[in-house]
Amino acid sequence: MFGLEKKDATLLVIVAILTLFAPFLLNPFPSESAMAQFNAGYPDLMQRFVIFGIFAIGFNILFGLTGYLSFGHAAFLGVGSYSAVWMFKLLSMNVIPAIVLSIVVAGLFSLLIGFISLRRSGIYFSILTLAFAQMSFNLAYSVLTPITNGETGLQLTLNDPRVLGQSATADGSIPVTSLFGLEMRSTYELVMGPWTFQFNAGYYLCAIIMVLAFYLSIRIFRSPFGLMLRAIKSNQTRMSYTGLNPKPYTLAAFVISGMYAGLAGGLMASMDPLAGAERMQWTASGEVVLMTILGGAGTLIGPVLGAGFIKYFENIFSKINDTVLHSWFSFMPDGLENLVVMLVHPFIGKGWHLTLGLMFMMVVIFLPGGLVEGGQRIRRLFRRKDDTPAAKTEPAE
Amino acid sequence: MDAIILQILNGLDKGSAYALIALGLTLIFGTLGVVNFAHGALFMIGAFCAVTLSKILSLSYVILDETQTDFLGKPLKVKVPYAESWFGPEIGAAIIDWSVPLAILFSIPVMLVIGFIMERGLIKHFYKRPHADQILVTFGLAIVMQEIIKYFYGANPIPTPAPDVFTGSFDFGVLLGFDPNVIIYPYWRLVYFGFSAIIIGAVFSFLRFTTFGMVVRAGMADRETVGLLGIDIDKRFTLMFGIAAAVAGLAGVMYAPINSPNYHMGMDFLVLSFVVVVVGGMGSLPGAVLAGFLLGTLESFASMNEVKSIFPGIDQIIIYVVAILILLTRPRGLMGRKGVMED
Numbered sequence: 001m002f003g004l005e006k007k008d009a010t011l012l013v014i015v016a017i018l019t020l021f022a023p024f025l026l027n028p029f030p031s032e033s034a035m036a037q038f039n040a041g042y043p044d045l046m047q048r049f050v051i052f053g054i055f056a057i058g059f060n061i062l063f064g065l066t067g068y069l070s071f072g073h074a075a076f077l078g079v080g081s082y083s084a085v086w087m088f089k090l091l092s093m094n095v096i097p098a099i100v101l102s103i104v105v106a107g108l109f110s111l112l113i114g115f116i117s118l119r120r121s122g123i124y125f126s127i128l129t130l131a132f133a134q135m136s137f138n139l140a141y142s143v144l145t146p147i148t149n150g151e152t153g154l155q156l157t158l159n160d161p162r163v164l165g166q167s168a169t170a171d172g173s174i175p176v177t178s179l180f181g182l183e184m185r186s187t188y189e190l191v192m193g194p195w196t197f198q199f200n201a202g203y204y205l206c207a208i209i210m211v212l213a214f215y216l217s218i219r220i221f222r223s224p225f226g227l228m229l230r231a232i233k234s235n236q237t238r239m240s241y242t243g244l245n246p247k248p249y250t251l252a253a254f255v256i257s258g259m260y261a262g263l264a265g266g267l268m269a270s271m272d273p274l275a276g277a278e279r280m281q282w283t284a285s286g287e288v289v290l291m292t293i294l295g296g297a298g299t300l301i302g303p304v305l306g307a308g309f310i311k312y313f314e315n316i317f318s319k320i321n322d323t324v325l326h327s328w329f330s331f332m333p334d335g336l337e338n339l340v341v342m343l344v345h346p347f348i349g350k351g352w353h354l355t356l357g358l359m360f361m362m363v364v365i366f367l368p369g370g371l372v373e374g375g376q377r378i379r380r381l382f383r384r385k386d387d388t389p390a391a392k393t394e395p396a397e
Numbered sequence: 398m399d400a401i402i403l404q405i406l407n408g409l410d411k412g413s414a415y416a417l418i419a420l421g422l423t424l425i426f427g428t429l430g431v432v433n434f435a436h437g438a439l440f441m442i443g444a445f446c447a448v449t450l451s452k453i454l455s456l457s458y459v460i461l462d463e464t465q466t467d468f469l470g471k472p473l474k475v476k477v478p479y480a481e482s483w484f485g486p487e488i489g490a491a492i493i494d495w496s497v498p499l500a501i502l503f504s505i506p507v508m509l510v511i512g513f514i515m516e517r518g519l520i521k522h523f524y525k526r527p528h529a530d531q532i533l534v535t536f537g538l539a540i541v542m543q544e545i546i547k548y549f550y551g552a553n554p555i556p557t558p559a560p561d562v563f564t565g566s567f568d569f570g571v572l573l574g575f576d577p578n579v580i581i582y583p584y585w586r587l588v589y590f591g592f593s594a595i596i597i598g599a600v601f602s603f604l605r606f607t608t609f610g611m612v613v614r615a616g617m618a619d620r621e622t623v624g625l626l627g628i629d630i631d632k633r634f635t636l637m638f639g640i641a642a643a644v645a646g647l648a649g650v651m652y653a654p655i656n657s658p659n660y661h662m663g664m665d666f667l668v669l670s671f672v673v674v675v676v677g678g679m680g681s682l683p684g685a686v687l688a689g690f691l692l693g694t695l696e697s698f699a700s701m702n703e704v705k706s707i708f709p710g711i712d713q714i715i716i717y718v719v720a721i722l723i724l725l726t727r728p729r730g731l732m733g734r735k736g737v738m739e740d
């Protein structure tokens with residue numbers, strides 16, 4: 001199906017079904033119940049899931065396949081956001097030209113940065129990309145204020161020309177982003193008994209694009225080009241001894257992942273038309289690294305899992321507070337209850353980053369393959385011994 | 398001319414901080430071959446050692462002072478620091494006033510212990526793993542450290558003043574024959590510069606003139622051979638990690654009065670210190686120091702109005718531009734050895 005092997009096609013179908021039914025799946029608790037705070041089925045969060053999913057899928061094409069660890073990918077996301085917002089300001093509120101422009105601009109920008117950074121490898125590459133990203137952040141924050149609107153961030157105003165659209169709606173407000181008239185923020189609410197499900201146009205646009213992006217990444221993984229990228233990761237020297245020049249392949253992977261980041265940035269701006277410099281900061285680049293590693297670098301589904309995992313728990317953990325904890329542990333004797341709440345307290349609410357950092361360290365130390373490897377290990381436990389696959393073949397050094 | 402001298406002076410204190418952090422980074426990389434992304438966090442913890450000590454020293458209890466009354470005529474509640482009641486008011490006040498310099502003594506053991514725990518507990522297991530894994534795990538550690546500090550001290554910067562003696566500025570221009578008040582320079586920054594010069598000198602002479610340092614240098618050149626000679630090089634490298642952590646911590650302690658410490662100051666310095674290390678040459682100690690001062694000075698030159706009017710915004714990016722140029726034209730850095738990490 002679609003030129004994929006059976007296994008990959010199944011994976012694609014599973015991902016497609018999961019994303020399409022996400023408004024149901026992420027809303028398992030009735031909206032009035034105490035557990036409703038664990039629902040994640042509202043548009044804003046679901047959009048973030050898939051947008052960061054796209055970002056991580058793209059990052060994985062570079063890091064997972066070639067092993068080049070870029071610490072500056074947020075710069076491309078930021079550039080994508082800025083160009084999308086400019087498109088909304090100048091052309092029209094239709095999201096298609098905005099997304100196309102953000103991909104193109106991010107692609108060109110990553111071509112430039114990749115061309116320079118890829119002259120070095122290993123840690124030097126990481127530091128070069130870090131330097132470039134931090135430089136773009138500083139520029140966007142200060143000098144390029146006419147383009148980026150500096151600290152405030154780029155926003156739509158009533159005075160924007162919008163050549164193909166209108167500067168302001170009839171009632172004098174800023175028009176909203178749309179896809180040929182379908183407003184991105186329009187949401188259909190389905191009430192079924194105690195449950196409320198929300199179907200948001202913007203989410204479905206992002207979800208369809210993510211499924212397409214996922215499909216493209218499967219094709220890249222399985223293509224001869226993907227094989228070349230893996231060759232770069234496993235032994236670049238040997239690859240060049242066989243007469244192949246690794247440079248164009250790495251650069252192509254870099255540009256592709258930059259374009260994915262630009263796409264994510266463009267979508268982000270399409271859902272909420274503003275762009276700020278903080279999206280380009282290197283901690284934001286660190287976040288996508290976290291997502292990819294946590295999910296499993298070099299695997300197909302890993303980055304999507306990682307992005308969903310981090311964004312979900314970020315949302316949930318930040319919501320839990322001491323009152324919630326007390327209600328959970330109320331079955332314990334009072335002294336013990338207070339002790340448990342006190343012990344858990346640093347890790348929840350504002351302490352979410354602490355939990356994330358610890359979790360990330362654990363994954364890097366014990367599970368270098370991320371959640372995907374964890375799943376495989378668990379599955380292997382339940383399998384009989386005789387049908388475990390033969391030990392992985394390591395290339396001879 | 399006076400403006401140039403002023404900018405050189407201004408570059409010195411930031412350059413000193415860069416040089417100290419980069420020195421530690423290079424020590425760790427040169428000895429253990431580990432890229433430590435948590436080094437900025439160590440700098441930050443050093444700064445918070447100063448905060449902690451000044452808080453501990455100014456711990457106080459409340460007494461009712463019968464001689465003073467508040468507006469209702471009741472005796473006034475006065476806070477008396479324990480230090481003043483134990484050592485007498487004058488010595489006590491002096492101790493509180495000098496809490497930042499005292500924190501140097503306090504921070505050295507703390508940082509050494511943190512360094513040992515970090516090396517034995519975590520870094521040790523990452524010698525054989527790829528550099529990318531080392532970067533990732535230390536990046537995670539940096540997040541954890543900074544969140545722990547945030548949990549205990551909050552997100553706001555905590556002002557930590559220098560001793561009163563050092564407030565005010567030194568009129569440097571008069572010394573060189575310029576008009577008064579043209580080149581003025583805060584005393585504490587002079588102290589900072591002198592302090593970092595001492596630390597750098599101490600680290601260099603430790604490596605150069607002691608047997609221990611000689612063994613470490615030999616280990617940096619060829620770890621295996623030193624091991625074959627029957628020397629437990631691992632133990633010495635662990636100690637060097639502790640020393641590198643202590644250097645970063647000391648840089649942080651003394652930096653606290655210059656910029657009020659907050660929990661993410663380490664991350665801000667980390668990126669720049671890495672750039673400094675790369676410019677100086679990975680694994681080259683003199684290179685790290687030289688590049689630290691060079692980039693610090695360059696940064697303050699770029700923030701001169703005359704320069705900014707020609708290249709707007711150059712002060713924000715000059716360091717990165719220099720780093721990119723150096724990496725592309727001379728990948729081993731200013732003073733890097735040939736063949737070390739040159740790919």
